[in-house]
Amino acid sequence: MPTNDKAAVYRLAVLTLCSLAVVIALAGCGKKNTESGATETLSTATESPWPKLESAVKKDPAVEAKITELLGKLSVEQKVGQLIQPELRHVTPADVIEYGVGSVLNGGGSFPAENKHAKVEDWLALADGFYNASMNTDNGRVAIPIFWGTDAVHGHNNIIGATLFPHNIGLGATRNPELIKQIGAATAAEIAVTGIDWSFAPTLAVVRDDRWGRTYESYSEDPAVVKSYGGKMVEGLQGVAGKDFLSEQHVIATAKHFLADGGTQGGQDRGDATIDEAELVKIHNAGYETALAAGTQTVMASFSSWQGVKMHGNKYLLTDQLKNQMGFDGLVVGDWNGHAFVSGCTPVSCAQAINAGLDIFMAPEGNWKELYHNTVAQVKSDEISQARLDDAVARILRVKIRAGLFEKGAPSMRELAGKREIIGSAEHRAVARQAVRESIVLLKNNSQTLPVKANSKILVAGDGADNIGKQSGGWSITWQGTGNTNADFPGGSSIYQGIAGAAKAAGGAAELSVDGNYKTKPDVAFVVFGEDPYAEMQGDIGSLIYKNETNLALLKKLKADGIKVVSLFITGRPLWANNFINASDAFAVIWLPGSEGAGVADVVLTKADGSVNYDVKGKLPFSWPSSPAQSPLNVGDADYKPQFAFDFGLTYADKTETPVLDETAAQLAAAQVPDTVPVFNQRVMNPWTLVLLDHVNNMAPVTTSSGELGAVKVSSQDKHVQEDTRRLQFNGSAKATAVFGSTLRSDFSSYAEKGALVFDVKVNAKPDADVTVGMYCGSDCQGEISVAEQLNAAPVGEWSSVSIALDCFAKKRVKLDMVLAPFMISSAGNLDISLYNVRIEKNATAPACGE
Numbered sequence: 001m002p003t004n005d006k007a008a009v010y011r012l013a014v015l016t017l018c019s020l021a022v023v024i025a026l027a028g029c030g031k032k033n034t035e036s037g038a039t040e041t042l043s044t045a046t047e048s049p050w051p052k053l054e055s056a057v058k059k060d061p062a063v064e065a066k067i068t069e070l071l072g073k074l075s076v077e078q079k080v081g082q083l084i085q086p087e088l089r090h091v092t093p094a095d096v097i098e099y100g101v102g103s104v105l106n107g108g109g110s111f112p113a114e115n116k117h118a119k120v121e122d123w124l125a126l127a128d129g130f131y132n133a134s135m136n137t138d139n140g141r142v143a144i145p146i147f148w149g150t151d152a153v154h155g156h157n158n159i160i161g162a163t164l165f166p167h168n169i170g171l172g173a174t175r176n177p178e179l180i181k182q183i184g185a186a187t188a189a190e191i192a193v194t195g196i197d198w199s200f201a202p203t204l205a206v207v208r209d210d211r212w213g214r215t216y217e218s219y220s221e222d223p224a225v226v227k228s229y230g231g232k233m234v235e236g237l238q239g240v241a242g243k244d245f246l247s248e249q250h251v252i253a254t255a256k257h258f259l260a261d262g263g264t265q266g267g268q269d270r271g272d273a274t275i276d277e278a279e280l281v282k283i284h285n286a287g288y289e290t291a292l293a294a295g296t297q298t299v300m301a302s303f304s305s306w307q308g309v310k311m312h313g314n315k316y317l318l319t320d321q322l323k324n325q326m327g328f329d330g331l332v333v334g335d336w337n338g339h340a341f342v343s344g345c346t347p348v349s350c351a352q353a354i355n356a357g358l359d360i361f362m363a364p365e366g367n368w369k370e371l372y373h374n375t376v377a378q379v380k381s382d383e384i385s386q387a388r389l390d391d392a393v394a395r396i397l398r399v400k401i402r403a404g405l406f407e408k409g410a411p412s413m414r415e416l417a418g419k420r421e422i423i424g425s426a427e428h429r430a431v432a433r434q435a436v437r438e439s440i441v442l443l444k445n446n447s448q449t450l451p452v453k454a455n456s457k458i459l460v461a462g463d464g465a466d467n468i469g470k471q472s473g474g475w476s477i478t479w480q481g482t483g484n485t486n487a488d489f490p491g492g493s494s495i496y497q498g499i500a501g502a503a504k505a506a507g508g509a510a511e512l513s514v515d516g517n518y519k520t521k522p523d524v525a526f527v528v529f530g531e532d533p534y535a536e537m538q539g540d541i542g543s544l545i546y547k548n549e550t551n552l553a554l555l556k557k558l559k560a561d562g563i564k565v566v567s568l569f570i571t572g573r574p575l576w577a578n579n580f581i582n583a584s585d586a587f588a589v590i591w592l593p594g595s596e597g598a599g600v601a602d603v604v605l606t607k608a609d610g611s612v613n614y615d616v617k618g619k620l621p622f623s624w625p626s627s628p629a630q631s632p633l634n635v636g637d638a639d640y641k642p643q644f645a646f647d648f649g650l651t652y653a654d655k656t657e658t659p660v661l662d663e664t665a666a667q668l669a670a671a672q673v674p675d676t677v678p679v680f681n682q683r684v685m686n687p688w689t690l691v692l693l694d695h696v697n698n699m700a701p702v703t704t705s706s707g708e709l710g711a712v713k714v715s716s717q718d719k720h721v722q723e724d725t726r727r728l729q730f731n732g733s734a735k736a737t738a739v740f741g742s743t744l745r746s747d748f749s750s751y752a753e754k755g756a757l758v759f760d761v762k763v764n765a766k767p768d769a770d771v772t773v774g775m776y777c778g779s780d781c782q783g784e785i786s787v788a789e790q791l792n793a794a795p796v797g798e799w800s801s802v803s804i805a806l807d808c809f810a811k812k813r814v815k816l817d818m819v820l821a822p823f824m825i826s827s828a829g830n831l832d833i834s835l836y837n838v839r840i841e842k843n844a845t846a847p848a849c850g851e
């Protein structure tokens with residue numbers, strides 16, 4: 001999908017749906033969504049569960065003096081410029097001069113001149129352009145070097161030819177903190193070659209519900225593992241305080257996403273962590289303890305909320321705990337337009353976030369200039385105090401000074417700049433290959449099928465066999481990791497290439513056949529399959545089941561042919577796959593190994609002499625489910641019944657024979673479904689709540705018979721019995737939305753074929769603008785369909801019924817198996833309707849979808 005469309009969808013999400021999950025969660029617990037309110041209630045607690053921390057990077061009086069001196073010289077405008085971080089696609093060096101922009105970023109899949117194949121020189125030239133602009137002193141400007149941040153989340157992954165390390169979930173399986181440090185250092189060096197100063201990593205999420213699409217960005221569900229890695233990755237990226245801290249070989253790190261991004265209800269992207277404070281600290285702050293102690297210079301605020309309060313507006317957590325209690329003196333950067341979701345905010349105006357403790361707005365769209373102007377005005381009107389502005393700028397300057405940016409000179413003049421040979425160097429690839437080897441988790445190895453003798457006749461099958469894009473997952477060259485071919489990973493190796501190379505060297509042979517049709521009957525088949533690449537938002541799923549009939553049939557066919565079958569499962573999370581495990585003699589999880597696929601062969605094949613080459617070492621960093629519905633599932637749960645427990649992983653010394661696993665869940669998936677699912681039937685049905693939304697992210701759950709918010713008002717009417725109908729009146733003063741939503745997902749996938757969303761409606765006054773009915777399943781997972789025509793055609797004052805085929809929503813990116821809000825109606829105009837009986841019907845007649 002073209003970037004522009006994506007951006008449009010995203011904006012819509014920001015403007016109309018904002019914190020839908022939060023709203024609904026609030027409705028459930030009856031709390032008020034006030035950022036400041038939360039601060040008051042919580043700060044009265046006597047004993048703080050939060051640790052007092054000491055950073056290895058100490059305050060330096062000389063640095064502080066320089067900050068004071070600079071602050072004295074900067075105008076309000078130049079200070080505000082430091083707070084704004086535009087994205088590559090919407091900022092030029094000329095803008096940097098005009099607005100005093102303090103930093104830039106390139107988002108996932110964003111390159112100089114939007115050229116995926118941009119060369120190291122192109123990155124450097126652009127970095128120099130921004131830097132030189134930032135050092136321009138015309139018209140009394142003070143020279144403040146700009147810095148540039150990038151998502152180097154598994155290596156310098158936006159650069160063709162870079163070493164791509166296994167994603168964090170695989171690193172979690174290695175349980176090797178020293179290796180994490182080496183990976184950080186290698187990544188930092190590759191970043192420095194391109195003149196970039198700052199990596200938006202590590203992700204310290206402790207993911208508790210694996211349906212979240214970012215589970216693979218998490219090292220583990222266990223806070224202890226994340227804690228043992230957080231500081232190490234920071235040291236690898238930034239260097240060690242007092243030694244090589246932010247030397248020419250290193251870059252600034254970011255601990256993200258603060259806090260409890262991995263603790264949202266239902267594993268919902270940008271959702272709400274409804275947990276209590278003790279759990280918030282114990283589970284989700286674990287990685288920050290070591291990352292802050294190691295001196296991470298930046299922290300990224302999470303899109304998500306804690307107890308209904310968006311992190312970007314959460315003063316209690318950003319200021320009181322992170323900065324004051326835990327002593328963080330670096331800067332807090334926002335996430336991609338994350339401020340826009342704070343209640344009362346828009347993408348272009350959000351004093352609330354700065355006042356809560358955000359220091360840099362990540363403002364990736366073309367409208368960042370409006371945000372700049374509004375922020376300047378908010379400082380001038382004292383909505384943002386001078387003291388808060390100065391504190392934010394002081395933090396930004398502190399990081400820039402500590403990073404040596406005032407001395408290092410133009411990006412292209414730095415020590416590693418332009419040293420192309422460092423990117424994807426043999427040394428870095430060796431570290432990545434070691435990580436691949438150590439990350440493999442062996443779940444089943446009956447009759448000691450593995451390791452396979454390297455001199456065997458081997459078939460390598462499955463759509464992951466020779467597919468470096470698939471094995472690398474999201475955040476690989478492109479944002480979602482889609483659209484790549486092996487040619488986009490020069491210097492890398494696919495799983496097949498690794499196996500073929502090792503087999504050949506030992507006198508064996510490997511045949512590649514994606515569909516499994518072989519020319520020569522093999523002794524053994526490696527079938528490489530699993531999840532296709534995805535990243536945030538698009539990776540959320542409704543249940544932890546792995547479904548793929550083609551692959552299952554392939555495993556069964558090979559077995560039926562009398563061939564030993566080894567499954568190599570590519571995945572970003574544990575998935576229920578008992579039927580696949582049963583169909584395999586051996587089953588190894590290889591996660592998302594990245595560019596060095598050959599590391600897999602190192603383990604699954606023997607040496608030429610038939611002895612074990614490398615033993616399997618990986619241990620499950622996440623619990624493996626015993627049913628598709630088993631999420632959340634975490635070690636330490638009261639009723640812990642996983643299929644494979646956290647920490648499980650066979651070695652070649654183990655002689656375990658795995659019995660046939662229970663497959664009944666597979667049959668369950670095809671279970672009976674009722675003909676009608678009522679959403680509103682005389683009352684709002686479980687699990688949904690009626691919520692009103694306005695155009696600036698305010699929301700009001702309607703838990704009684706009436707309510708009002710902004711341009712929309714709801715009241716109850718009687719059709720057959722008391723209050724069995726809801727009247728919705730939109731007054732046209734702004735866009736408004738009424739939603740039936742829940743934090744629990746509903747699976748309507750069995751209704752996809754002939755099903756429809758149906759509602760009875762009485763038009764009291766015809767609309768004078770467009771009216772849409774939508775479904776929502778998460779950010780970037782929603783679709784709206786205009787019903788203006790039907791409403792206009794309906795006779796005023798009479799009941800009629802409107803049907804929208806579910807298929808029409810599916811075509812608009814709604815995933816029917818994970819619906820959060822089955823009905824939401826929006827209009828910016830005047831409209832007066834009564835609603836009765838909103839439902840999903842299995843067999844309904846509905847008009848064909850529009851364009």
Ligand code: BGC
Pocket residue numbers: 105106107108151200256335336536
């Ligand atoms: C992600 C961050 C990332 C940022 C910049 C956001 O959508 O949540 O992890 O750093 O984009 O690409």
Ligand code: BGC
Pocket residue numbers: 003006007010106107108109110336479
């Ligand atoms: C952009 C990516 C970015 C992501 C963050 C996408 O729309 O194309 O570059 O990283 O948003 O959410």
